[in-house]
Amino acid sequence: MITFSHLNKTFYSRAGKVEALKDVSLTIEKGDIFGVIGFSGAGKSTLLRMANLLERPDSGTVTVDGKELTGMSERQLIPIRRRIGMVFQQFHLLESRTVAQNIEIPMVLAGMEASERAARREELLKFVGLGDKAEVYAGRLSGGQKQRVGIARALALSPSLLLCDEATSALDPKTTEDILALLKKINRELGVTILLITHQMQVVQRICSRVAVMEQGRIAEQGTVLEVFGSPREEITKSFVRSIIQDEVPGSIQAIIRADGRGGRIEKLKFVGNTVNEPVIAEIARQEGIEVNILCASVQEMQDSVMCVFLVRLLGSETAISKTEALIDRMGVLRTEVQPA
Numbered sequence: 001m002i003t004f005s006h007l008n009k010t011f012y013s014r015a016g017k018v019e020a021l022k023d024v025s026l027t028i029e030k031g032d033i034f035g036v037i038g039f040s041g042a043g044k045s046t047l048l049r050m051a052n053l054l055e056r057p058d059s060g061t062v063t064v065d066g067k068e069l070t071g072m073s074e075r076q077l078i079p080i081r082r083r084i085g086m087v088f089q090q091f092h093l094l095e096s097r098t099v100a101q102n103i104e105i106p107m108v109l110a111g112m113e114a115s116e117r118a119a120r121r122e123e124l125l126k127f128v129g130l131g132d133k134a135e136v137y138a139g140r141l142s143g144g145q146k147q148r149v150g151i152a153r154a155l156a157l158s159p160s161l162l163l164c165d166e167a168t169s170a171l172d173p174k175t176t177e178d179i180l181a182l183l184k185k186i187n188r189e190l191g192v193t194i195l196l197i198t199h200q201m202q203v204v205q206r207i208c209s210r211v212a213v214m215e216q217g218r219i220a221e222q223g224t225v226l227e228v229f230g231s232p233r234e235e236i237t238k239s240f241v242r243s244i245i246q247d248e249v250p251g252s253i254q255a256i257i258r259a260d261g262r263g264g265r266i267e268k269l270k271f272v273g274n275t276v277n278e279p280v281i282a283e284i285a286r287q288e289g290i291e292v293n294i295l296c297a298s299v300q301e302m303q304d305s306v307m308c309v310f311l312v313r314l315l316g317s318e319t320a321i322s323k324t325e326a327l328i329d330r331m332g333v334l335r336t337e338v339q340p341a
């Protein structure tokens with residue numbers, strides 16, 4: 001549905017030259033919730049703004065629903081942009097106007113009749129859970145309520161694509177969860193494709209089906225959330241995984257291991273998708289001459305699946321440990337030996 005093909009964008013400012021996008025290619029399928037994750041300055045906003053050509057690439061093409069936008073004039077882009085909603089981190093509401101007036105702005109600009117606007121507005125307010133707030137001034141709302149208004153406004157003209165620019169970054173964790181649930185509902189019930197950018201791993205983990213990891217203007221990795229975060233290849237992806245999953249032996253446990261002098265081997269076992277159902281630990285424990293101690297474990301839900309990481313210590317003879325490692329590998333569990341510090 002959206003294809004970014006070989007996009008390049010360089011900014012020149014007094015601070016110098018910045019290559020914000022370097023040969024970026026991505027396809028976002030209809031119905032996806034696609035996340036682009038990266039640290040500040042990675043080029044995420046620049047990429048998002050290409051989806052409706054708020055920013056034009058120096059080279060490369062942007063195609064939305066089969067139409068190549070890059071060759072279009074500003075005038076030709078008007079009807080296309082109407083089918084693309086946008087949600088912002090700082091909401092961008094008119095604070096001295098009511099919720100109803102804010103939501104109606106795109107409808108007024110599109111020339112809709114007052115009665116039609118009112119009907120659509122009521123429908124949207126109900127959908128986003130603000131049925132009783134139509135006449136409240138936007139400036140008086142909480143952050144989460146403001147974002148709901150921002151989302152209702154973005155949905156006003158029934159877009160097929162919603163662009164979310166760090167939509168939850170200004171919100172507390174509970175409100176973030178509520179807004180993510182609303183985005184998911186929009187995707188599921190209204191069939192709206194969502195492209196979001198974020199630096200928060202939780203956002204991708206909670207609602208995205210696919211993800212691209214961006215670093216210094218390039219796409220470092222992309223794929224399903226489970227593929228990318230289940231078996232990260234690049235260091236940047238690994239650092240995002242570490243933000244939600246404990247995969248290093250905590251210092252206090254390392255101290256205990258050093259002090260007891262029993263040696264053995266520490267292994268990181270990662271269970272993704274189906275391997276979660278396998279009785280791996282039980283099988284290991286049944287190995288002759290092996291004692292298995294679980295040092296720590298963490299479980300994270302990823303979309304409709306789970307990812308578990310266990311740090312275990314295998315105690316036994318060198319032969320018994322090697323046999324056990326071979327068994328773990330046969331069971332399809334991702335295993336990495338961890339060197340204690």
Ligand SMILES: Nc1ncnc2c1ncn2[C@@H]1O[C@H](COP(=O)(O)OP(=O)(O)OP(=O)(O)O)[C@@H](O)[C@H]1O
Nearest residue numbers: 011012013018020039040041042043044045046047
């Ligand atoms: N209009 C501009 N003029 C000059 N430089 C720009 C402009 N827009 C973006 N940049 C630079 O391009 C790079 C990528 O910026 P971009 O905003 O796309 O990154 P980001 O990943 O969205 O980061 P953030 O979350 O901090 O916005 C940054 O170095 C930024 O300073």
